[in-house]
Amino acid sequence: MSDTSANNLPVCPLPLDDHPCVLLAHGGGGRLMHRLLDELILPALGAESAGAHDAAVLEATEGRLAFTTDSFVVNPLFFPGGNIGHLAVHGTVNDLAMSGAIAKQLSVGLILEEGLPLADLWRILCSMREAGAAAGIRFVTGDTKVVDRGKGDGLFVNTSGLGVIADGVDIRPGRVQPGDTVIVSGDLGRHGMAIMASRERLSFETPIRSDSADLGTAVQTLLRAGIDVHCLRDLTRGGLASALHEIAVATRVGIRIEQARLPVAETVAGACEMLGLDPLYVACEGRFVTFVPAAQSDQALDVLHGHAVAEQATRIGEVIDTPRPPVTMTSSIGARRVIDMLSGEQLPRIC
Amino acid sequence: MSDTSANNLPVCPLPLDDHPCVLLAHGGGGRLMHRLLDELILPALGAESAGAHDAAVLEATEGRLAFTTDSFVVNPLFFPGGNIGHLAVHGTVNDLAMSGAIAKQLSVGLILEEGLPLADLWRILCSMREAGAAAGIRFVTGDTKVVDRGKGDGLFVNTSGLGVIADGVDIRPGRVQPGDTVIVSGDLGRHGMAIMASRERLSFETPIRSDSADLGTAVQTLLRAGIDVHCLRDLTRGGLASALHEIAVATRVGIRIEQARLPVAETVAGACEMLGLDPLYVACEGRFVTFVPAAQSDQALDVLHGHAVAEQATRIGEVIDTPRPPVTMTSSIGARRVIDMLSGEQLPRIC
Numbered sequence: 001m002s003d004t005s006a007n008n009l010p011v012c013p014l015p016l017d018d019h020p021c022v023l024l025a026h027g028g029g030g031r032l033m034h035r036l037l038d039e040l041i042l043p044a045l046g047a048e049s050a051g052a053h054d055a056a057v058l059e060a061t062e063g064r065l066a067f068t069t070d071s072f073v074v075n076p077l078f079f080p081g082g083n084i085g086h087l088a089v090h091g092t093v094n095d096l097a098m099s100g101a102i103a104k105q106l107s108v109g110l111i112l113e114e115g116l117p118l119a120d121l122w123r124i125l126c127s128m129r130e131a132g133a134a135a136g137i138r139f140v141t142g143d144t145k146v147v148d149r150g151k152g153d154g155l156f157v158n159t160s161g162l163g164v165i166a167d168g169v170d171i172r173p174g175r176v177q178p179g180d181t182v183i184v185s186g187d188l189g190r191h192g193m194a195i196m197a198s199r200e201r202l203s204f205e206t207p208i209r210s211d212s213a214d215l216g217t218a219v220q221t222l223l224r225a226g227i228d229v230h231c232l233r234d235l236t237r238g239g240l241a242s243a244l245h246e247i248a249v250a251t252r253v254g255i256r257i258e259q260a261r262l263p264v265a266e267t268v269a270g271a272c273e274m275l276g277l278d279p280l281y282v283a284c285e286g287r288f289v290t291f292v293p294a295a296q297s298d299q300a301l302d303v304l305h306g307h308a309v310a311e312q313a314t315r316i317g318e319v320i321d322t323p324r325p326p327v328t329m330t331s332s333i334g335a336r337r338v339i340d341m342l343s344g345e346q347l348p349r350i351c
Numbered sequence: 352m353s354d355t356s357a358n359n360l361p362v363c364p365l366p367l368d369d370h371p372c373v374l375l376a377h378g379g380g381g382r383l384m385h386r387l388l389d390e391l392i393l394p395a396l397g398a399e400s401a402g403a404h405d406a407a408v409l410e411a412t413e414g415r416l417a418f419t420t421d422s423f424v425v426n427p428l429f430f431p432g433g434n435i436g437h438l439a440v441h442g443t444v445n446d447l448a449m450s451g452a453i454a455k456q457l458s459v460g461l462i463l464e465e466g467l468p469l470a471d472l473w474r475i476l477c478s479m480r481e482a483g484a485a486a487g488i489r490f491v492t493g494d495t496k497v498v499d500r501g502k503g504d505g506l507f508v509n510t511s512g513l514g515v516i517a518d519g520v521d522i523r524p525g526r527v528q529p530g531d532t533v534i535v536s537g538d539l540g541r542h543g544m545a546i547m548a549s550r551e552r553l554s555f556e557t558p559i560r561s562d563s564a565d566l567g568t569a570v571q572t573l574l575r576a577g578i579d580v581h582c583l584r585d586l587t588r589g590g591l592a593s594a595l596h597e598i599a600v601a602t603r604v605g606i607r608i609e610q611a612r613l614p615v616a617e618t619v620a621g622a623c624e625m626l627g628l629d630p631l632y633v634a635c636e637g638r639f640v641t642f643v644p645a646a647q648s649d650q651a652l653d654v655l656h657g658h659a660v661a662e663q664a665t666r667i668g669e670v671i672d673t674p675r676p677p678v679t680m681t682s683s684i685g686a687r688r689v690i691d692m693l694s695g696e697q698l699p700r701i702c
Contacts, residue, residue, distance in 0.1 A: 027700075029588025029634070030693030054446035054585070055419035057516060060411070068406035069458035069511055073496045095405035107420035109509045111462075145424045147700060151504040158460045160420055160511035165408060234405070237380025283380070342381030349378075349498060 022116040027146025037144065040118060044125030045108065045132075047139040056140035058105060061164050066101035068092060069160040071109075075349045077120065077154050079198045081191075081209030082285075084157055085127035087351060090212050090285055091236070092161040093135045097216040098232040098288065100171040100223065101163030103135055108142040108159055113152030124155065135214045137161070169223060173250040175230040178321035181297035182255060183290050185218065185310040186211065187263040188240055189282035193271045195350045202274070206267050211309075213286030218307040222290070225303045231291040234284070236351060238342060241280040241327070243289055245341045248326035257317030257339075260332045280329075281342055283350050291319065373467040378497025388495065391469060395476030396459065396483075398490040407491035409456060412515050417452035419443060420511040422460075426700040428471065428505050430549045432542075432560030433636075435508055436478035438702060441563050441636055442587070443512040444486045448567040449583040449639065451522040451574065452514030454486055459493040459510055464503030475506065486565045488512070520574060524601040526581040529672035532648035533606060534641050536569065536661040537562065538614040539591055540633035544622045546701045553625070557618050562660075564637030569658040573641070578651045582642040585635070587702060589693060592631040592678070594640055596692045599677035608668030608690075611683045631680075632693055634701050642670065 025032045042049055072088045093103040108128070112121065132139060190211040197208050215234065222229055233243040240262075248255045264272075264279045272279045286309055292300045297315060304313035327339040376383045393400055423439045444454040459479070463472065483490060541562040548559050566585065573580055584594040591613075599606045615623075615630045623630045637660055643651045648666060655664035678690040 024699045027588075028693065028697055029590075029593050030632075030697065032694065033588075034692070055417040055450040055452060055512075055514070057450055058416040058418055060413070060415055062411070064411055065409040065416075065513075066406040067409055067456060067458065067513060068492050069460045069509065070494045071460040071462050071496045071509060073462060073498050075502075099406040099408055101406065105418060107418065107511050109420045109422040109460075109511075111422050111424060111507055141419050143421045145422050145700075145702075147424050147504060147507075150501065151426075153498060153502040156462055156498075156507065158420065158422060158509040158511075160458050160460075160509075161406075162416075162418060162513075163406070237378075237384075239380075242380050281381075341385070342379065343376075343383065346379055346381065348375045349496075351496075 020118060022112045022114055022118065022146060024114050024146055024148060026112065027144065040122060041125060041144060044122050044129060045139045046129045063167060064165045066096050066099045066163040066165055068095040069158065070095060071156060071158045072351055073156050073349050074195065074351050075153060076198060077124065079210055080194050080207050082212040083124050083127050084155060085124035086131045086212050087285055088157040088159045089128050089131035089135060090214050091351060092159040093137060094215045094234045096161050096163035097219045098234055099165060100169040100219065101165045102220060103137045103161055103163040103216055105140045105162045106132065106137050106159050108139055110144045111152055111156040112144065112146045113154050114146060114149040116154050121155065135216060171229050171232055173231050173247045176247055176251045176253055176291045176319055178253060178319050179294055180230055180291040180319040181294045181315055182257060182317040182319065183292065183297065183300060183313055184240065184263065184287060184316050185304060186287045186312045187265050188284060188287065189264060189268045189272060189279035191285040192282035192347050192350050193268045196275060196347060197271055202271065204267050204271065208267050208271060211284050211286035213309045215286065215288055215309060218304060218310045221307065222300060222303050225299065227296050227300045227303065228293055229290055233289050235287045235289060236283050236285060239281040239283055240289060241339050242341055244327045245339065252323045254320040254322040255317060255327045256320055257329050259329050261314060261316045263312050263314055277346060280339065281346050283347065285351065371469055373463045373465055373469065373497060375465050375497055375499060377463065378495065391473060392476060392495065395473050395480060396490045397480045414518060415516045417447050417450045417514040417516055419446040420509065421446060422507060422509045423702055424507050424700050425546065425702050426504060427549060428475065430561055431545050431558050433563040434475050434478050435506060436475035437482045437563050438636055439508040439510045440479050440482035440486060441565050442702060443510040444488060445566045445585045447512050447514035448570045449585055450516060451520040451570065452516045453571060454488045454512055454514040454567055456491045456513045457483065457488050457510050459490055461495045462503055462507040463495065463497045464505050465497060465500040467505050472506065486567060522580050522583055524582050524598045527598055527602045527604055527642045527670055529604060529670050530645055531581055531642040531670040532645045532666055533608060533668040533670065534643065534648065534651060534664055535591065535614065535638060535667050536655060537638045537663045538616050539635060539638065540615060540619045540623060540630035542636040543633035543698050543701050544619045547626060547698060548622055553622065555618050555622065559618050559622060562635050562637035564660045566637060566639055566660060569655060569661045572658065573651060573654050576650065576654045578647050578654065579644055580641055584640050586638045586640060587634050587636060590632040590634055591640060592690050593692055595678045596690065603674045605671040605673040606668060606678045607671055608680050610680050612665060612667045614663050614665055628697060631690065632697050634698065636702065
């Protein structure tokens with residue numbers, strides 16, 4: 001067909017009235033805004049027009065609902081392994097997955113800066129469509145605003161998501177208990193270092209690609225296998241260290257991890273060293289930590305190793321009943337170190 | 352109590368570590384971000400901490416769900432009659448109300464620009480709390496990002512909302528039919544002109560205040576009174592003209608309105624004239640248009656007149672079965688004029 005490309009995505013219908021870039025008028029509620037919506041945004045997302053209606057109406061579903069929101073301001077918009085569009089879908093789908101929910105519907109809120117090339121917007125929205133289709137979600141409602149040049153940074157994306165939690169699933173920090181095994185689903189720090197490397201124009205022999213990925217399927221397989229998953233957290237801002245710290249403090253338990261067991265790719269470790277960063281604190285966008293009963297940890301690892309996003313899943317430590325200090329790490333020579341939260345900013349605008 | 356002010360809002364706990372303004376580090380996932388959340392954002396909103404959890408879990412409810420999202424980029428952040436916080440609550444509550452839903456839960460996504468005074472953020476979030484409490488909604492999940500100075504404009508707010516639609520309620524453009532009476536709930540253009548006047552530093556004898564308001568209660572009273580409401584639209588971007596145009600085109604009917612019946616305050620009309628704007632296209636944030644069976648229009652007006660937000664509700668026209676041209680307006684001397692959509696931008700960044 002003439003209007004679809006090889007990978008089955010519609011071809012960008014540009015030029016839109018010969019405006020190759022976003023104009024302030026694209027946000028004004030008039031004819032240009034409607035054309036941007038009807039001819040670019042909705043086709044790219046593969047979404048239907050709301051039909052002059054403001055809210056999406058959803059049929060009631062069985063089970064509890066999970067509801068979450070995330071804004072994305074990553075800089076640059078395109079990076080090795082993804083772009084802000086992928087990230088905005090994976091981030092919200094993963095937030096839902098971490099409560100045990102299956103993601104169902106997403107909203108999309110776009111804040112465009114005047115001057116953004118419409119071809120970039122098209123590419124980003126097509127990525128959202130692909131990521132959304134792979135995750136099994138529908139884009140059901142959205143909003144587009146335009147800000148004047150110099151009052152934004154190309155594009156900010158908000159996605160809010162709804163998911164359904166099956167009966168019997170109870171995943172939350174409060175269920176973490178002494179004796180639980182701590183498992184991470186893969187290597188650390190890849191997303192943050194991909195962003196930093198592309199921002200600082202560092203080049204490595206093997207380029208660092210973001211780990212941005214949908215974690216929902218891996219989580220659902222764990223649950224279907226009968227693993228009593230106590231808690232899940234994706235390792236976004238603040239990295240593994242912050243996730244463990246938050247859970248330990250919220251639950252008043254201690255978490256002890258072993259440095260030698262932490263999976264970090266050589267290129268990521270090298271880039272971290274060069275920039276003076278600790279991979280423990282660097283964000284991932286396709287990795288999680290989970291707490292499971294020790295007796296089920298082998299089975300949980302077996303399940304995770306069956307998924308591409310978690311084939312390097314590994315046991316990194318355990319939960320103990322001494323809540324102070326909350327998180328400690330044993331080094332390869334046996335020294336124990338307290339893992340604290342960062343006090344400030346390590347990596348700005350990585351998501 | 353020492354930590355609440357006269358109007359029962361908590362007193363701002365500033366200074367936060369003696370940082371009076373937003374720093375990049377407030378977005379980094381570390382200690383400063385947690386303090387901003389726990390000591391400023393959550394108390395101001397009157398929301399509970401998510402307890403190291405990413406998604407809110409909601410019990411299943413009876414009835415269909417309505418789901419909507421809106422980003423707010425209004426400039427300036429504070430204006431006569433409101434601020435970006437009020438607006439972000441009312442905008443999303445009203446989008447839900449326009450589908451006949453009762454708003455229940457809201458998410459809050461904040462994009463802060465480095466340098467935003469924390470005292471301004473506090474005031475805005477307190478306004479959200481007040482507006483949310485008045486509308487009967489809870490803030491259940493949120494997200495905060497920080498962008499570097501010059502890459503944002505103080506504050507952008509996204510709110511997404513969930514509401515419940517009672518059985519039997521069916522409000523959508525597709526139900527509009529020839530013979531329906533067209534009612535607007537109040538005077539036009541007040542919000543847009545309040546923003547423009549404060550941006551252009553125009554002063555009038557009587558200052559123009561935004562009409563930003565929650566429309567949910569008025570809509571629910573119409574429904575409880577047994578009015579068969581066919582369609583509702585709030586008159587935001589593009590104003591009454593664009594709302595009518597969208598509905599007429601979507602439904603393939605014609606809409607005929609009478610200029611003499613359009614309620615426009617004298618100050619608003621004067622400001623529009625001064626700036627060369629047509630109040631038909633200027634946004635409101637607390638007004639709607641509704642389509643009801645002619646036989647119920649008197650009763651609908653009686654109900655609306657009982658609400659402060661709709662005490663000037665008035666019949667402005669009717670639906671006819673000639674879809675071309677979609678919308679026409681009869682002037683006071685009897686001339687008929689076609690009401691088209693705007694082709695470009697009339698008022699940038701009014702919401």
